[in-house]
Amino acid sequence: MSNHKNLLVELFVEELPPKSLKKLGEAFAADLAKGLRAQGLASEQSAVTPFASPRRLAVHVSGVLARAADRAVSVKLMPVSVGLAADGKPTPALLKKLAAVGADESALPRVTRRMDGKAELLFLEGTAEGVPLAQGLQQALDEALASLPIPKVMQYQLADGWTSVHFVRPAHGLVALHGAEVVPVTALGLEAGRQTRGHRFEAQMDPVVLLDADHYARQLEEQGGVIAGFAARHGELLRQLQVAAAKEGLTPIDDAELLDEVTALVERPNVLLCQFEPDFLAVPQECLILTMKANQKYFPLLDAEGRLTNKFLVVSNIRPADASRVIGGNERVVRPRLADAKFFFDQDRRKTLASRVDGLAKVVYHAKLGTMGERVERVRKIATEIARAIGGDVLAKQADQAALLAKADLLTDMVGEFPELQGIMGGYYARHDGLAEDIAFAIEDHYKPRFAGDALPRNATGLAVALADKLETLAGLFGIGQVPTGDKDPFALRRHALGLIRMLIEREMPLELAHLVSIAFAAFPAGHGQAQAELSYFLRERLVGYLREAGYQTQDVEAVVEARPARWAEFPKRLDAVRAFKALPEAQPLAAANKRVGNILKKSEDKVAAVTDATLFVEPAERALADALESVALRSEAAFAAGDYTGSLQALAALKAPVDAFFDTVMVNAEDPRLRANRLGLLARLHALMNRVADLSRLAA
Template sequence: MMNQNLLVELFVEELPPKALKRLGESFAGVLADSLKAQGLATADAVVSAFASPRRLAVHVTAVADKAADKPVSQKLMPVSVGLDATGKPTAALLKKLAALGADESAVAGLKRVGEGKAETLMLDSVQPGVALATGLQRALEEALAKLPIPKVMGYQLADGWTTVNFVRPAHGLVALHGADLVDIAVLGLKAGRNTVGHRFEAAKPVVSLTDADSYAAQLKTEGAVIASFAERRAEIVCQLAARAAEVGGSVKPIEDEALLDEVTALVERPNVLVGEFESEFLTVPQECLILTMKANQKYFPLLDAAGKLTNKFLIVSNIAPEDVSAVVGGNERVVRPRLADAKFFFDQDRKKSLESRLSGLAKVVYHNKLGTQGERVERVRAIAGAIAGRLGVDAAAVDTAARLAKTDLLTDMVGEFPELQGIMGGYYAKHDGLCETVADAIEDHYKPRFAGDELPRNPVGVVVALADKLETLVGMFGIGQLPTGDKDPFALRRHALGVIRMLIERDLDLPLSELLNEAASPFGALITDASGALADFVYDRLAGSLREQGYSAQEVDAVLSQRPQRLTDIARRLAAVRAFAALPEAAALAAANKRVGNILKKIEGELPVEVKPALLAEEAEKALFSALGEIAPKADTAFETGDYAASLQALAALRTPVDAFFDKVMVNAEDVALRTNRQALLNRLYGLMNRVADLSRLSA
């Protein structure tokens, strides 16, 4: 058995750039994992993924030309079935052996495992290790089958008859084990050692690879291709910084990881150049110019030290001519009409006020079951007005912002760039003479748009953003449009997290159930009541968020199982639970709480609530009643003032009387009056212990 490094490359037509990174990682990972599973590569083999616009490749260290043979022990059948009374093999045993490639001579070597009726016949044999060509063929087919292909296309092979389905037409296959070819084939291609370099920059049109280890170096020197996605990306980052430094003035390219990945997937050997456009375009909101340069041209706009857009941008070219003026000039000519369109849209949009566009929302369908955008705006206004009244926020400003927040959907700029909705509404509101508070609220009412995004800047914006998200959540749940699996077309998970963040981070005293009920009111009979399912949905999102923040599943479960209505209390409740869990009495009290809960669950009908002191017969139950009378006022006072830690810590004094109660007292006494009284005592104990959190959830 000989170990050498392995290289596999599939050469194809241009791969979808937004998917290239995932395609490269999947191709390398699945192929390497398959080789390891077959015993051709060790668990610690180093796997290097390569992905460029026209190739997927993987390099795996120390791959064997043949996997080691493996001893295997196969269970055949019970001894009583395989051997007759004289110890000779039965027909069933001989048939089983024949199916495994053995004959009667193997009977003498069979092992017996177990005893008595459970005794079983076992056949020990050696499973030959798989040859590299066979194993690699299997691994490559598995890697291609599991590629996360966005969209499959069909194409014909050179014979003119055979149709192949793949992400893009494939034109070459390389498989080298050291310097040796591995005989495999896929997609109508037979493996060789030749690959193709850069379309325009390669020193040779065809690169003949010496061995597996020379792949990256030969492609770079002979083919003018940086095959590694990570290396190419790092090179682009380095060049972006260098070109920005050459421009001077402390300018920096805009940070955009998705754009960086996409550009890395578009070039094989990056060459970053500086372009420029006319300063007059800077009168257009910079968000418009930045978006058109990024989305349409894949340029990196340059921002000054204050974060303002400059009239220079960076181009990531795929060629490196001696005279770059033609490349730069061509890109400047291409971007100019894009910027001119943005300026035209901006100038035209400002000729009509947001107010004048309001009636047009009645003609825009929001959802076939929920009506138009105009009807939706009225619902958002109603919800926002109710929230503003609760919080004491300027009702007139809230109503104006809620009424006009969606009007920018009818502008040319948002029609061209939907990503700018809200942002353009803010600009046009200021142009219309609306106050900054309202304009900012219009811009911010979509926030937070994504995880980690900032919240609305002012209270008016928070109210309108809450109303907007609640209207979506209540409406979609009310017509049964719930997220399923990975599908969430209305971004309900994001909306729920946005509501949670605003309630908590802005410390809003708004009970969740009341908020959901008020949000449902403007819908009338248009929806069915789904407040319970929606509340569960919100708490589920909150639970996930809290676990990501470092709280344990037990802590989160203990607090959220009580469905606290004021989400602003949750951080204090969690801190109190964590402090309580550190007490020496915590484990015993949590276990006792769980026991009490189980007892109360078995009671049919309403739980007894009145404890009659005259019926307390045992000293242990009298002691518990007395302890509750002493501790409950302290715990209640701390709870009412929001001192949840003190409320829970007061319970520590209950450990001794609770333990004594369960040791000495029979709860389910035969006497009905005694039994009911003791159940009422436990019910009082249970209510006191679980006001802050369900302590039974802390019990292991």
């Protein structure tokens, strides 16, 4: 066979788990290509194309060699002083080492000497033969299969009835083609060939005999009725969904996970339009959408205002000439699902949310943290304090009512069937109970933000309860030592922390973090573990990550974080001020001076007070700095008090010249202890003023 050809490897299996298919296909392709490259059979320029359908994993790799090129190898032997005698002849030690690496005296001409670090060593130079494709592919295939991210391994027997195989699903076929020629490899008890199988019902040929590696996708589609590529099938499915929806003037629900899952369930999508009785639209649309998506993998259709309609799209794996039976079958199947949702909704509304609250005392929240009823009481305490701080007694009363009812929908039939609807159903039931819209929104929103990029609560009541809910979770679990470690975070505490940070900053809430952490722990019994410092540090780490993700420079973030603003809502304004300050020509010299001042103060044996005695200024430069400090402090402090952090920092530019003159002519550590203390006090005043907005020493280059 010619040296350079494209390679196709396919493993034909029983139906693969749909939620894992995309990841399995990508991993199989990437790992197999990586193994080929490592052995010199493929290059970095080789294009790798993954294929993954419900019954196959495959990969096409371009530019694969029939045999890898020979390569020079150099084996380190020993120091020259050990391997060669004074006359340059080999020592017994060298001959013994050569024998150990499979050589003898005839290899001495290939022994070279060269420096390796500070020592001169002996090396045996040689050539390693390139691995043939059959051998190299076998190794790459074995390694790729062994490293697949399989969610759950199956064990099954081969046809001999004795040999057990462990894999994600039973495998029934293996293809390995280098160009048009079969590569003799094996996997999972199968020998490679050129035959594969197409669609169970719609293949034009069975089996499909592949001409060569490059005809794989085309033959499978034309002869086998299968779109083998996950991306190609995904694109075709999306196209059909949009076309079918557009014909009705509607829009399919936007759900990337559902799209991926359905792509993994069908070999060749066929989108069909179905409908259900309009009466079911009286049920909250979230319930209907969820039951159609989760249970049936249907795509609900929305109108221009985003409201659910009684039409939906199904994705069939077959293309009958008359689709009416497929459509009718799906319409019959969805009806009981929607009827269940309507039944749950009707039953739940027979009891008020308030009447369900007592039942939460029988629901265990956590073995060490008590019942859900106890959790509700803690959230109420925290929410009331937060609401009082941002809106007074009226808001505190609303937050207390919302927090009391926020978890009651956990005991409803609808949430029991669809836990994803917790909060959402509480909002619907609150409205049915005649509660104010403000309370209903707060109940619905108190889990928000549920994920990165999710919307925040819509009103102050919701913000208070959502903050309280997250703070209670964080304080509770930190108090019993359930702290995230590495990539393990079973209680999603990082997500809770990020949600808390987003609310404080993006809603510009006038709350101090230390106070929030304090009231969160105060809501627990006296015996609860006190981990305020650990939680504060954890939140600070998450804050740094959030600000970096928002596009702020690491140096700027560290400078502002180090200043420890009590109110985290100030961070964006402070960061913008730092960015503007850095653009000034005086910024770098002042940052360097600030760092120097900080180091001097740290080295002082006595605690330095930021006070000075004007009668002790003897050098003109220290008097000038003190005068400049008085003048600048007035402007900088006034701007700071008004929240004008940019103005506060920019006022410091006037200090550059007097600070430079001070360090040029004044000896801080004077022999006279009174002069030394006074100069240190002057520097302490300077340091305090310069670091109100941010720790400027962090900006020093």
